[in-house]
Amino acid sequence: MDRHERLNALLDMIGQRDKIDVDETAAELDVSPATIRRDLDHLAERQLLTRTRGGAVASNVAYDLPLRHKAARNAPEKQRIAVAAAKLVERGMVIGLNGGTTLTEVGRAVATRPDLGERGDSPSLTVVTNALNIANELAVRPNIKIVVTGGVARPQSFELTGPFATKILDEITLDLVLLGVDAVDPLRGAYAHHEGEASINRLMVSRARHVAVVGDSSKLGGHAFARICATNEVHTLVTDTSAPDKTIEAFQAEGVRVITA
Template sequence: MSKQERWSKLLELLAVDGRLEVEGAAATMAVSPATIRRDLDELADQQLLVRTRGGAIAHGVSYELPLRYKSSRQVSEKQRIASAVADLLTPGDVVGLNGGTTTTEVARALTLRSGGLAERGENSAGPMFTVVTNALNIASELAVRPQFKIVVTGGVARPQTYELVGPLTQGVLNQVVLDVAVLGVDGVDPRLGVMTHHEDEAGISRLLTERARQVIIATDSSKMGKRAFARICGLDRIDVLVTDSGLAPDMAARLTEAGIEVISV
């Protein structure tokens, strides 16, 4: 198991239980306690968790999300999706992220990736990534990390999702240009496109697609073939869809026929 795989697994365990014990994590992952201690120390250095005597506890507002986030399923699938999305991004990219459980995992995966790049001496003088987001929890996680430049849109906060919406949000997005927009969605339909449950969130996600050179959809397979109330955009605007291995072959074929690169992990 590679370091990045161990880190992802540790964060997954932490997301479920809120705390970790070194001995228990070592047994679960079949590695030595010394390895787990080093991993926890490095994750703490990146402020992804807080070290305690004998283990770690969750760090930051992102682990204190509303019920919609706490009850999230497919945690391991979403972390694999997020890691695959992070691998598609190039250092120096300006990346737009909307709110949601999967895009929150993308932000964490970007942190892990940037840490690995820095270890190999691939960091530049400036920020490794510029992230433009309307999600308060994502901004909170990344703002403390010097390898990121964070642009928060402003707007009115939706307490259910920590997303900023409204004319103020639109005003900021109209002034920026993105290399990549990474969107979490609530539904993907071959005829209607990608959708979410709330029209104000859909409007912001739609604007992110319009400001980006490339659009990546990051969603678990439970959203495939589903419909939601508010349409974001058609499939013709999507370049890449990253999902888990539960994607049905016929759905994958239809998306590919629509010109979308489909990545299942």
């Protein structure tokens, strides 16, 4: 294993486990602890993880990890949530999808729904997205018409942001937006870590007749750097069954329908 492969392996471990130990990782990768320390220092300098005594953690920089290094986190929950969120989609709708690991699963769940399969010459669904990876996966589906916003791609999330993206979104109306978030709170609303993503997501919300926030229970009850929208702009929350009852009740008290999966 060369250094490039080893660095990718370390990021994969961080993405899946949240924390790693120098000695255990050295044994697992069959290299010296000194090599692992140097590698972790290198990744910490690039803000891809946080060094700790004897190892490293990802908790404070999870949102800066490349998308594939976050995909394994809460994977079963995300897949169940995705299937539940996909049930909100109806044939003929124009839906918006932003980026992230959960929304990537939602896109797949929508694409594989048998009842949304191709009939005749017209697509059964139009998907508007600013996520390059989602557009790439859905573009091969003949039953789905894909509209991709403009913008500048963020390598961490594959999302397009910036003023070019607003030109498309200003001209359309969405029946439903399925919104992945970094945090959502019953009183403070939905948040993203990156202000550029929050801005595009906010515009999607403003163009949608129905807004459904999709996120596992680890996203509930907190906030991040940039607000996407207020709670009263959210119609539905789709989350997992580990969500605390008090948190669910707090969302319901704000008029949000909560679906658990």
